[in-house]
Structure formats: C-alpha cells, structure tokens
Amino acid sequence: MTDREIIKRVDAGANHYIWLFGEAPHMESIDNGAYRIIRPKKGEKGLSFVYDIRPEMLDRRLIRKIKRLHMPVWWPLQLPDHLKFKPDVDLCMAVLPGEIVSNAKAKLVQQAETAEDFARWATFVNDTMHGGYPYVHPQHHWPLCERGAMRCYFIALDGQMAAAAAIEPDGPDASLEFVATAPAHRQQGLASGVCVAAVEDAFACGAELVTLRAGNEGTRELYTSLGFKIYNDSI
Numbered sequence: 648m649t650d651r652e653i654i655k656r657v658d659a660g661a662n663h664y665i666w667l668f669g670e671a672p673h674m675e676s677i678d679n680g681a682y683r684i685i686r687p688k689k690g691e692k693g694l695s696f697v698y699d700i701r702p703e704m705l706d707r708r709l710i711r712k713i714k715r716l717h718m719p720v721w722w723p724l725q726l727p728d729h730l731k732f733k734p735d736v737d738l739c740m741a742v743l744p745g746e747i748v749s750n751a752k753a754k755l756v757q758q759a760e761t762a763e764d765f766a767r768w769a770t771f772v773n774d775t776m777h778g779g780y781p782y783v784h785p786q787h788h789w790p791l792c793e794r795g796a797m798r799c800y801f802i803a804l805d806g807q808m809a810a811a812a813a814i815e816p817d818g819p820d821a822s823l824e825f826v827a828t829a830p831a832h833r834q835q836g837l838a839s840g841v842c843v844a845a846v847e848d849a850f851a852c853g854a855e856l857v858t859l860r861a862g863n864e865g866t867r868e869l870y871t872s873l874g875f876k877i878y879n880d881s882i
Contacts, residue, residue, distance in 0.1 A: 651725070653856065654878050657739045658724050660822035660858040664815050665698040665721065667796055671787040681709060684718070694782045695719065702726055721860070738861040738870070739878045744850045746874040752802065752840025753847070759799040765789045768799045771808040775827040783825070797824075800845045802837050810837035812845045814857070821849040823859040826866075842873055
C-alpha cells in the first residue's frame with residue numbers, strides 16, 4: 648500500500664465520519680454535486696461541516712464560495728497541482744495491523760453497549776471536547792452505536808468517565824474519532840489506553856487500516872507514540 652493510497656483512505660474515513668453524523672434525524676444533509684454540507688435542522692443543535700469536496704471540481708471560484716459559507720471545512724488532502732490555494736491540513740495519520748503499540752491501561756477499557764452507556768459517553772465527549780455543545784446527540788446518534796456503525800469505548804474511574812474514543816468502520820478501513828480525556832485525568836496514559844483498545848478491536852473485527860485526521864498539532868506525540876505514522880509529507 649503506497650503512501651498516496653493511504654492518504655486517500657484517510658480522506659475517505661474523514662468524509663465517512665461526517666456523513667454518518669449527518670444521517671441522524673435532527674440533522675440535514677445537502678449534496679450540491681461539488682461538495683456536501685451537514686448541519687442541524689432549524690431549532691436543533693449539532694455538527695455543521697463542509698466535506699466531501701470533489702478535487703476535480705475545485706477552482707478558485709469554488710474555494711471562495713466555500714469560504715463564504717463560514718463553516719468548518721475538511722479540504723481534500725490531495726488538491727490539483729494548478730491551484731495556488733494550499734490550505735492548512737490536519738495531521739494525516741494511519742496505523743497498520745502489527746504497528747500499534749500495546750498499553751497496559753487498555754485493560755481498563757469498556758465498550759458502550761447500551762443506550763444509557765452511550766448517553767454517558769456522548770455527554771462526556773461533548774463536555775470534554777466541545778464545552779458542552781452537543782456535537783454528538785445522546786439519543787439521535789445512539790442508532791449508529793446500536794448497529795455497529797460506530798463503536799464507543801471509555802475508561803471509568805470511581806464511577807466517572809475519564810477517557811473516551813470511538814471507532815467508525817468503513818469497509819476494509821476504520822477511523823479513530825472522539826479521543827477525549829477529562830482534565831483531571833490527563834498525563835496518566837488513559838488516552839493511550841483507550842486508543843489502543845479501540846484500534847486493536849478494529850483490527851480484530853477485520854480492519855486493514857485505521858486512519859485519523861488529527862486537527863490538534865499537540866496530539867502528534869500521543870498518536871505517534873502509539874504507532875500511527877504521519878503521511879502529510881506525501882501530499
């Protein structure tokens with residue numbers, strides 16, 4: 648598998664993740680042929696994003712149009728050479744079977760298998776990552792977990808969630824999402840533990856590759872220490 652093939656699969660995993668969240672009943676999804684938008688329906692709250700931008704249709708006019716939407720955008724990791732526009736990209740990362748580094752804290756990880764567990768997981772992720780804003784809906788996104796489209800993992804200490812992550816399978820690949828650690832429990836190896844357990848489970852379920860787009864440069868050390876490799880230099 649070449650680096651450029653892996654980058655395409657990282658892109659596909661990121662787009663799949665956004666698409667899934669747009670399928671919830673409180674959300675609306677729009678495909679105008681050049682890109683897709685998801686956003687909450689009127690009176691609802693949730694994730695808004697421009698994604699699945701078709702590189703072959705990108706020109707400077709379309710770039711300006713997308714920017715005027717004033718929404719978060721996931722630009723393609725590979726853009727046509729003729730475009731002067733070169734956006735900052737997230738860390739493009741992936742790990743293959745046999746590359747993930749084991750972690751003792753993985754033994755503490757549980758999987759959210761009930762609606763109640765998922766609601767707790769979603770609330771924790773929203774509070775820890777998004778200041779309480781409901782990017783993950785505790786009820787409307789439960790069907791994703793119920794049917795296995797998203798598998799949610801957590802570490803609980805003294806009855807309280809301390810760390811969380813999720814895996815979203817997509818054919819032969821899976822993406823690692825929603826890695827969060829409570830402020831009081833950081834620097835204890837819990838994020839590493841929950842990530843390792845999630846990734847190992849993905850491989851055990853048949854994934855050939857686990858991808859992620861890490862938007863925070865500060866997470867580079869965490870993911871590379873677990874065996875993830877960065878592919879941005881190949882873009």
